[in-house]
């Protein structure tokens with residue numbers, strides 16, 4: 001097919017730049033399919049290990065397969081000394097955890113695993129350890145060694161807090177991790193595919209993807225979304241607060257999506273997970289407030305941005321689930337990354353199999369035929 005520079009689409013909206021069997025976000029129907037499974041079928045049932053195995057192998061694991069896979073991940077959790085030293089240095093400067101994760105992840109190339117599969121396992125196993133280690137160092141606490149008896153999700157909470165989570169907490173985190181594990185050709189996944197397509201390595205692809213994820217228009221929204229709910233404080237203050245924000249031309253974090261124009265199915269799955277988590281903890285007041293803020297936001301967005309159909313996106317309920325698990329807002333985006341890394345890696349394997357460099361075109365809109373002037377005579 002011949003393309004011309006007249007085909008320019010700002011933001012590449014609607015441009016198909018890859019084929020994938022990993023996930024499909026149907027924006028018109030408000031549906032997300034993960035390797036053949038409707039999100040609602042998979043997210044609340046699978047462990048994160050099962051969901052990762054599904055993406056990496058294109059089938060649900062047998063009992064033996066998932067046991068072996070979990071054991072492989074478990075064995076790779078401890079960090080090399082150099083990574084811990086780097087995190088100690090970085091903690092002294094109190095950089096945001098997402099930046100520390102990015103720097104820590106870059107050290108994962110210190111080991112030279114025999115195969116790309118081993119490198120993939122190493123990255124996935126160690127990202128939670130980097131986040132938890134850094135978090136504790138930042139708060140003057142000793143890092144906690146991984147517990148081999150705990151699953152990926154449970155161990156992450158354990159390494160952060162030192163407390164073994166109860167079953168409802170582990171289930172909520174597994175549901176969250178499964179919900180955000182992959183999502184078509186989003187910005188960070190595209191970044192990972194571009195990097196791996198140059199025949200670079202998996203660590204470089206993941207580090208690049210982390211950089212894309214940290215921006216507020218991608219993975220950085222849940223913190224501000226929760227801050228907004230806290231600032232509103234009570235349902236009767238929501239309308240005035242939200243109107244003032246919209247009057248100032250500000251965006252409401254946690255609403256709107258480039259692909260989903262009807263509903264973001266991930267928001268529904270996480271809303272249910274959040275409701276269960278807060279009920280289990282015996283206090284649903286924050287959940288009730290968030291639902292009231294959500295409804296008022298949707299109503300006002302319809303008034304301020306008619307025809308745009310701006311709905312709740314995944315970040316809004318991400319904030320509630322992760323807050324309900326006791327995570328600080330600074331940990332929200334790194335926790336998103338811990339899951340999405342599995343998707344990035346699966347996309348990298350897919351992209352490598354195509355053997356095709358990603359190299360789009362640009363349309364030149366600059367000056368032509370300029371003439372060189374020596375510096376002495378320039379105005």
Ligand code: ACO
Pocket residue numbers: 216217218219221250251252253254255256257258259301305308310313314315
């Ligand atoms: N609040 C207020 N107005 C909004 C919002 C919002 N959350 N989202 C979009 N709009 C407005 C835009 O200002 C624009 O208005 P205009 O036509 O008057 O200029 C119109 O709706 C369309 O906006 P676009 O920027 O074209 O929408 P796009 O598809 O590019 O943006 C995005 C999607 C970036 C997610 C946007 O909705 C947004 O900024 N949301 C808030 C941030 C957020 O929640 N990000 C997390 C997204 S989920 C994820 O990445 C995992």
